[in-house]
Amino acid sequence: MTWPGEFTFCPRCGSRLGRRHIDGRDRAVCPDCGYIHFRNPAVGAAAVVVDTGRILLVRRSPRVSRSGLWSIPAGFVEYGEDVREAAARELREETGLEATIGEVLQVASNFHDPEKLTVGVWFQATVTGGHLAAGDDADAVGYFSEIPPLAFETDRALLERLIAR
Ligand SMILES: [Zn+2]
CATH class of the missing domain: 3.90.79.10 (Nucleoside Triphosphate Pyrophosphohydrolase)
Structure with missing residues (x-):
């Protein structure tokens, strides 16, 4: 499931984020710098x-x-x-x-x-x-x-x- 308020752009380099299945969840991933957004409470x-x-x-x-x-x-x-x-x-x-x-x-x-x-x-x-x-x-x-x-x-x-x- 996707929670509201996800990032659209990479907080590190500013590129548009994609999504990839990593460690059992769909996560925002930067195609340019490789940043993975592990969203935690x-x-x-x-x-x-x-x-x-x-x-x-x-x-x-x-x-x-x-x-x-x-x-x-x-x-x-x-x-x-x-x-x-x-x-x-x-x-x-x-x-x-x-x-x-x-x-x-x-x-x-x-x-x-x-x-x-x-x-x-x-x-x-x-x-x-x-x-x-x-x-x-x-x-x-x-x-x-x-x-x-x-x-x-x-x-x-x-x-x-x-x-x-
Ligand atoms: Zn990036």
Whole structure:
């Protein structure tokens, strides 16, 4: 199957890409420089902050997808960045809070955006400082004891597990 958002031109040399069956899949291949595009999911890192039974959530701003819905603070791991540092950075950017990143609470594949598939890693996070203020891709932030309308099913799955504990 072909997922939407495939490259048309070679990201290395700019030639038009062809397709070839390699390692069990149809892949974009450059006829000029030989580049093979192995399309992999991006990695997302999420920071789960729980305070006296309430979960910290951010509301997605109008400039991102699923705006107005709530999610656990998260974002993409940058190339060359440690996954735990990414979780701490996303938390800092979206909520203003500093935290130490702890154990993994969930690992899950996200299929909600077929152009940008991801594997998410949700970490427990313990706040060490900062001041609560929405920023970056978030336009509101708060602690919740009742789950508001969520942007992502994988966040919901984790929250329901945490509540059941
Ligand atoms: Zn090329």
